[in-house]
Amino acid sequence: MSLPERGTGRRTLIADTAIDLVAAGGLRALTHRAVDAAAVLPAGSTSYYFRTRTALISACYQRLAELDLADFDGEGPPVPPPDREAAAAALAGLLYRWLTTGRARQLARFELSLEAARNPELETDFHRAGQGARARAAAVLAALGADRPEEAADLLVAWADGLLYDRLAGAFARSRPAPDLSELTSVTRRMLDAALGP
Numbered sequence: 731m732s733l734p735e736r737g738t739g740r741r742t743l744i745a746d747t748a749i750d751l752v753a754a755g756g757l758r759a760l761t762h763r764a765v766d767a768a769a770v771l772p773a774g775s776t777s778y779y780f781r782t783r784t785a786l787i788s789a790c791y792q793r794l795a796e797l798d799l800a801d802f803d804g805e806g807p808p809v810p811p812p813d814r815e816a817a818a819a820a821l822a823g824l825l826y827r828w829l830t831t832g833r834a835r836q837l838a839r840f841e842l843s844l845e846a847a848r849n850p851e852l853e854t855d856f857h858r859a860g861q862g863a864r865a866r867a868a869a870v871l872a873a874l875g876a877d878r879p880e881e882a883a884d885l886l887v888a889w890a891d892g893l894l895y896d897r898l899a900g901a902f903a904r905s906r907p908a909p910d911l912s913e914l915t916s917v918t919r920r921m922l923d924a925a926l927g928p
Contacts, residue, residue: 750834753841760786799862801832840894864887868883897909
């Protein structure tokens with residue numbers, strides 16, 4: 731393995747570990763030393779790759795975006811669903827995954843997003859990380875006939891984020907029943923209908 735590949739692998743390990751720490755303990759759990767320990771890396775490794783806390787958080791944004799887009803794209807290049815029903819099913823499947831096996835990652839994303847709201851140094855990286863999801867949503871909505879797909883995508887992403895936040899961290903998150911794919915499909919169908927219009 732070449733040196734650049736090794737560095738890339740180490741950066742990914744550090745970002746993944748940082749995301750896990752934030753998901754488990756919030757931002758107060760995120761320190762360079764804690765990442766080194768949790769990733770079983772020599773002391774100072776995290777600060778070698780990401781000198782500041784801001785740089786480490788930016789790496790988390792980039793990695794979260796990569797993982798979310800990989801979920802969106804599945805096994806190959808993105809192919810727009812052929813109709814609203816297929817699009818609703820695909821979006822419901824994505825949300826179901828993020829509410830179950832991807833739950834910790836989404837919790838970390840919400841924690842880290844609040845940091846960008848407070849720290850102007852992080853705004854640009856956070857904004858860049860969110861562009862991929864909106865671009866994917868706009869492409870799907872354009873294929874389904876949306877007049878203004880970028881505007882519709884902004885709404886759809888906001889609704890999806892709101893649903894995720896409500897189910898994962900909202901006031902009734904702990905008392906809600908387990909995520910149900912058929913219920914999510916019904917919800918996403920209504921979301922798509924509203925985004926696309928009649």
